[in-house]
Amino acid sequence: xxxxxxxxxxxxxxxxxxxxxxxxxxxxxxxxxxxxxxxxxxxxxxxxxxxxxxxxxxxxxxxxxxxxxxxxxxxxxxxxxxxxxxxxxxxxxxxxxxxxxxxxxxxxxxxxxxxxxxxxxxxxxxxxxxxxxxxxxxxxxxxxxxxxxxxxxxxxxxxxxxxxxxxxxxxxxxxxxxxxxxxxxxxxxxxxxxxxxxxxxxxxxxxxxxxxxxxxxxxxxxxxxxxxxxxxxxxxxxxxxxxxxxxxxxxxxxxxxxxxxxxxxxxxxxxxxxxxxxxxxxxxxxxxxxxxxxxxxxxxxxxxxxxxxxxxxxxxxxxxxxxxxxxxxxxxxxxxxxxxxxxxxxxxxxxxxxxxxxxxxxxxxxxxxxxxxxxxxxxxxxxxxxxxxxxxxxxxxxxxxxxxxxxxxxxxxxxxxxxxxxxxxxxxxxxxxxxxxxxxxxxxxxxxxxxxxxxxxxxxxxxxxxxxxxxxxxxxxxxxxxxxxxxxxxxxxxxxxxxxxxxxxxxxxxxxxxxxxxxxxxxxxxxxxxxxxxxxxxxxxxxxxxxxxxxxxxxxxxxxxxxxxxxxxxxxxxxxxxxxxxxxxxxxxxxxxxxxxxxxxxxxxxxxxxxxxxxx
RNA sequence: GGGCCCGUGGCGCAGUUGGAUAGCGCGGCAGCCUCCUAAGCUGUAGGUCGCGGGUUCAAAUCCCGCCGGGCCCGCCA
Numbered sequence: 144x145x146x147x148x149x150x151x152x153x154x155x156x157x158x159x160x161x162x163x164x165x166x167x168x169x170x171x172x173x174x175x176x177x178x179x180x181x182x183x184x185x186x187x188x189x190x191x192x193x194x195x196x197x198x199x200x201x202x203x204x205x206x207x208x209x210x211x212x213x214x215x216x217x218x219x220x221x222x223x224x225x226x227x228x229x230x231x232x233x234x235x236x237x238x239x240x241x242x243x244x245x246x247x248x249x250x251x252x253x254x255x256x257x258x259x260x261x262x263x264x265x266x267x268x269x270x271x272x273x274x275x276x277x278x279x280x281x282x283x284x285x286x287x288x289x290x291x292x293x294x295x296x297x298x299x300x301x302x303x304x305x306x307x308x309x310x311x312x313x314x315x316x317x318x319x320x321x322x323x324x325x326x327x328x329x330x331x332x333x334x335x336x337x338x339x340x341x342x343x344x345x346x347x348x349x350x351x352x353x354x355x356x357x358x359x360x361x362x363x364x365x366x367x368x369x370x371x372x373x374x375x376x377x378x379x380x381x382x383x384x385x386x387x388x389x390x391x392x393x394x395x396x397x398x399x400x401x402x403x404x405x406x407x408x409x410x411x412x413x414x415x416x417x418x419x420x421x422x423x424x425x426x427x428x429x430x431x432x433x434x435x436x437x438x439x440x441x442x443x444x445x446x447x448x449x450x451x452x453x454x455x456x457x458x459x460x461x462x463x464x465x466x467x468x469x470x471x472x473x474x475x476x477x478x479x480x481x482x483x484x485x486x487x488x489x490x491x492x493x494x495x496x497x498x499x500x501x502x503x504x505x506x507x508x509x510x511x512x513x514x515x516x517x518x519x520x521x522x523x524x525x526x527x528x529x530x531x532x533x534x535x536x537x538x539x540x541x542x543x544x545x546x547x548x549x550x551x552x553x554x555x556x557x558x559x560x561x562x563x564x565x566x567x568x569x570x571x572x573x574x575x576x577x578x579x580x581x582x583x584x585x586x587x588x589x590x591x592x593x594x595x596x597x598x599x600x601x602x603x604x605x606x607x608x609x610x611x612x613x614x615x616x617x618x619x620x621x622x623x624x625x626x627x628x629x630x631x632x633x634x635x636x637x638x639x640x641x642x643x644x645x646x647x648x649x650x651x652x653x654x655x656x657x658x659x660x661x662x663x664x665x666x667x668x669x670x671x672x673x674x675x676x677x678x679x680x681x682x683x684x685x686x687x688x689x690x691x692x693x694x695x696x697x698x699x700x701x702x703x704x705x706x707x708x709x710x711x712x713x714x715x716x717x718x719x720x721x722x723x724x725x726x727x728x729x730x731x732x733x734x735x736x737x738x739x740x741x742x743x744x745x746x747x748x749x750x751x752x753x754x755x756x757x758x759x
Numbered sequence: 760g761g762g763c764c765c766g767u768g769g770c771g772c773a774g775u776u777g778g779a780u781a782g783c784g785c786g787g788c789a790g791c792c793u794c795c796u797a798a799g800c801u802g803u804a805g806g807u808c809g810c811g812g813g814u815u816c817a818a819a820u821c822c823c824g825c826c827g828g829g830c831c832c833g834c835c836a
Contacts, residue, residue: 196817232778276836451762523831525830624765637785637799638784638785639771639785643799653795703773706784
């Protein structure tokens with residue numbers, strides 16, 4: 144059974160090209176598969192090769208002549224219906240009836256597994272995302288990180304990887320020191336969800352920090368206590384952070400984002416893996432002791448790898464963030480002797496179990512030991528991420544270096560500028576606030592559409608649609624592009640939105656429900672309409688989209704695909720009656736098509752973490 | 760000063776391993792509910808792909824130089 148119908152077609156085209164080339168005795172400088180592209184207009188063909196341009200250089204013949212000869216030598220086979228030569232291109236037309244039968248049968252059999260592969264071969268991928276300082280609620284920018292990471296996790300699972308999602312919690316940084324102090328000093332606290340309380344008093348604290356130099360000293364004292372890694376302040380910091388994380392998790396639960404492991408900095412610090420990592424680095428030629436102004440420091444020299452120096456240990460003996468990140472990265476690959484201990488943190492509403500590192504936990508071989516690591520981290524951290532990865536190379540871990548990926552994303556901005564935790568500009572733009580608003584808006588629309596539905600249905604539909612709109616708006620843009628948060632986009636329920644795809648899915652379900660009886664035979668060439676042909680081809684391409692998204696780390700691809708498919712389905716919906724199709728054969732065939740569209744819309748939405756409702 | 764990312768119709772985006780007439784959505788304008796959910800559909804207007812060179816049979820895509828926006832180059836966090 145073909146996992147990917149369109150992949151099968153590509154395969155057939157490559158075979159046909161190889162056969163023709165060997166018959167002609169031509170040796171192209173590149174493999175045929177690298178020369179395949181989609182023609183700009185489907186009328187020209189479904190796949191084209193630009194091979195003749197490549198051959199022209201090698202054989203000193205005109206590309207047009209080569210295309211004509213090559214075209215004559217190709218025998219259509221498999222899913223290829225016919226071959227046409229246009230200009231210097233050889234164009235391949237897919238056999239639509241064959242592709243239709245293959246695609247529909249594959250989707251029906253695979254159902255929710257359509258789009259899944261086994262190319263990951265169970266190889267383990269660790270994805271780190273979210274990793275917000277545990278001192279505030281998630282704002283919509285953190286939401287983008289979480290949604291990108293979660294979508295990537297879903298895509299890699301579909302490709303057959305074992306996936307472990309880690310959320311790194313830094314409970315020892317300056318922000319926590321400030322939050323701890325703020326919590327102690329500010330007696331009158333706002334009433335709100337705990338993470339919001341912390342975020343608000345943190346902002347309040349920052350107003351005072353500017354005016355009161357003594358306060359800055361107090362922060363430093365607390366930070367120093369945290370650095371020591373033991374004692375009451377460390378315990379209190381952890382407690383405070385635990386409460387904040389629990390509140391943050393309520394938010395991510397609602398977004399449909401989940402974690403396998405919460406990795407706490409305080410646990411990592413106590414494990415000794417930082418010390419171990421520094422010792423190993425010291426043993427290489429790349430670590431030197433600082434001199435002059437930098438006396439007493441430890442410097443990582445990576446000039447041999449084309450990047451600048453990075454101080455790892457300050458003259459005071461404390462390690463910088465990047466040093467800890469190197470140790471953590473090594474641990475993710477199972478490359479530290481020191482280990483961590485784990486225990487169950489909580490069972491989430493979706494049934495997933497989230498574990499946490501813990502002092503009094505058990506050691507376990509279940510976590511870490513990745514084959515591949517993806518860090519979803521802001522684009523501004525390209526340099527430190529590169530330092531971390533290059534450090535692996537310096538330690539001789541070539542393979543781990545090659546399997547380290549930084550999924551860099553640009554931040555979300557407000558029309559007025561950047562988010563600032565200190566200035567508190569996030570207020571009103573927390574993920575909680577945005578979802579609340581989106582769900583409220585969705586409720587109004589649901590009310591208009593289904594006034595007679597039960598209150599429970601309306602509430603559930605609004606939740607699903609509101610969250611769908613928010614998730615879609617956060618993931619549909621390429622990660623490397625900055626997005627500006629605008630209410631009208633986050634709350635967009637029109638075409639090219641999460642709800643639009645959900646709506647198309649609901650319509651498909653509705654047709655199938657109303658049809659009651661399904662099944663019945665039909666010839667494979669029943670699909671005559673261009674709308675049907677377009678849908679068949681789009682359905683066939685879905686697995687290729689999933690693969691590309693995984694290979695290129697582009698979580699926006701399934702989102703864009705889902706909108707494309709929904710659009711094509713809407714066009715078909717207007718053009719072709721399904722239940723009242725002219726003949727029993729056509730009715731049966733179109734019902735099959737609609738059912739397959741329903742499955743693929745569902746699977747595409749699922750990859751993006753959006754629920755596909757049967758009714759809305 | 761050195762480096763990285765972004766710049767595509769009024770707005771938001773796709774297309775960037777060089778390839779055939781640059782796609783989509785929003786918003787404009789004109790239409791479509793006795794028919795499977797109008798959160799929908801059809802038609803229409805709107806683009807020197809930031810600017811200028813270069814390489815090539817072929818450039819939104821590659822190279823060089825500018826312009827605009829953002830980011831990085833801390834013993835900060």
